[in-house]
Amino acid sequence: MEENILCETNITELKASLNDKLEREVVAFLNYREGGDIYIGVNDDGSPVDIDDIDGKMLIIGDRIRNNIQPSVLGLYDVVCEKYRGKTIIHVIISGGPEKPYYIRRHGMSENGCYIRIGTAAQPMNQAMIDDLYARRTHNSLRKITSPRQNLSFEQLQIYYQSKGLTLNNRFAENLDLLNEDGRYNYVAYLLSDSNGTSIKMAKYAGKDKVDLIENEEYGYCSLIKATKSVLDRLDIENRTFAKITSKEREEKRLVDPIALREAVINAIVHNDYSREVPPVFEIYSDRIEITSYGGLPAGLSQNDFFACRSMSRNRELMRVFKDIGLVEQLGSGVSRILKAYDRSVFRMSDNFLTVSFRYPEGMNPQVDPQVDPQVDLEEGIVAYCAEPRSKKSIAEHFGFKDVKSFGEHYLKPLIDSGKIKMTIPDKPTSSNQKYIVSE
Numbered sequence: 001m002e003e004n005i006l007c008e009t010n011i012t013e014l015k016a017s018l019n020d021k022l023e024r025e026v027v028a029f030l031n032y033r034e035g036g037d038i039y040i041g042v043n044d045d046g047s048p049v050d051i052d053d054i055d056g057k058m059l060i061i062g063d064r065i066r067n068n069i070q071p072s073v074l075g076l077y078d079v080v081c082e083k084y085r086g087k088t089i090i091h092v093i094i095s096g097g098p099e100k101p102y103y104i105r106r107h108g109m110s111e112n113g114c115y116i117r118i119g120t121a122a123q124p125m126n127q128a129m130i131d132d133l134y135a136r137r138t139h140n141s142l143r144k145i146t147s148p149r150q151n152l153s154f155e156q157l158q159i160y161y162q163s164k165g166l167t168l169n170n171r172f173a174e175n176l177d178l179l180n181e182d183g184r185y186n187y188v189a190y191l192l193s194d195s196n197g198t199s200i201k202m203a204k205y206a207g208k209d210k211v212d213l214i215e216n217e218e219y220g221y222c223s224l225i226k227a228t229k230s231v232l233d234r235l236d237i238e239n240r241t242f243a244k245i246t247s248k249e250r251e252e253k254r255l256v257d258p259i260a261l262r263e264a265v266i267n268a269i270v271h272n273d274y275s276r277e278v279p280p281v282f283e284i285y286s287d288r289i290e291i292t293s294y295g296g297l298p299a300g301l302s303q304n305d306f307f308a309c310r311s312m313s314r315n316r317e318l319m320r321v322f323k324d325i326g327l328v329e330q331l332g333s334g335v336s337r338i339l340k341a342y343d344r345s346v347f348r349m350s351d352n353f354l355t356v357s358f359r360y361p362e363g364m365n366p367q368v369d370p371q372v373d374p375q376v377d378l379e380e381g382i383v384a385y386c387a388e389p390r391s392k393k394s395i396a397e398h399f400g401f402k403d404v405k406s407f408g409e410h411y412l413k414p415l416i417d418s419g420k421i422k423m424t425i426p427d428k429p430t431s432s433n434q435k436y437i438v439s440e
Helices: 022-031 054-068 127-135 155-163 187-192 224-238 258-270 303-307 316-324 334-341 377-385 392-398 404-417
Strands: 012-015 036-040 077-084 087-094 115-118 121-124 199-205 213-220 241-245 250-254 281-284 288-294 347-349 353-359 372-374 421-423 436-438
Touching: 012 022, 022 036, 022 054, 022 087, 022 115, 022 121, 054 077, 054 087, 155 224, 187 224, 187 316, 199 224, 213 224, 224 258, 224 281, 224 316, 224 404, 258 288, 258 316, 258 334, 258 353, 303 334, 303 347, 377 392, 377 404, 392 404, 404 421
Parallel strands: 012 036, 199 281
Antiparallel strands: 036 087, 077 087, 115 121, 199 213, 241 250, 241 372, 281 288, 288 353, 347 353, 421 436
């Protein structure tokens, strides 16, 4: 951003200071297909200006957007501070909303309340445009679908929020849009609850096709956040570091760029269309990792918009929660991070599915290239670490794994089965005092 001078476009609005037109600009971008960006602290000529009390102004901006615009915009905007030409400015990122038309609350769904971006300005919408957008509004959002069960609990969700220093009060279901218009739990609540019927599937094949299935796992029937973390941990295990020996040097590289892989996983889970009860699928082949989500691109988002890294959230409620707990860093950043490591060819799109295929680099296929030496240091490290009795949790944390259960299933159990390590209380495998030590 330091190298480029900002200028106003159809997706960029510059403001020298925070003023009373903020809601109008935000509504215009919400109703615009591509969304947009508002930079506060930048003159019309692109020169930065000083901003007093940036933290306070960011809180004010968030409050105004959240409280003064309808329908709910949770998960459709982000407010961050950035460095620009030596000064700190405020960047408001707005996604094109799925429930158009959006409007300023006090004016209602009227010509005084509804705006849309035309050229470099926010223009009021006439009644015909308002009626047309309302007729095409998305009516099958997860927020409006009633949960198949109402006796839901959210202990896991509470724990994830507490881990970030956040507390969910008694009105958390209302604040996070987990209730439908009748005050009953919606499908978002169902996905985030401690127990549900959604399962994310992961398959591993011996070759480059689906002929020889060697492993079939399911992560689910629990909070979607917990399932996501289990998928991330498992793929981190599969995405091993390999050393390629050349005549000049030893080159070390992971099979798939870890940042791009993580973003693809989060995108697939957050933007999947769960209204048809079809979860995302993760597949591991001998030459690639493929991630497939159901639903294709959100309605109104073209492929050009997608590759321009414009954001349109299909499940804004999930986006909000995932951002709160740190699984999403900034609205619209996922695709751009993937495209920093790979070109557009990793994406395959159809009407109903979006697949990201990460092929392993040439010369780094562990099953076909004898010049590649897979680093099995993790297993050796676990064995060495267990020279003294260690708990499962301490071993997992020592080697950087957050999901203790997944780590135990995929690394500790194979080492126990092979006789390399053993349990200190073998007759009580699930004992809370259970520890693991290297076998003699």
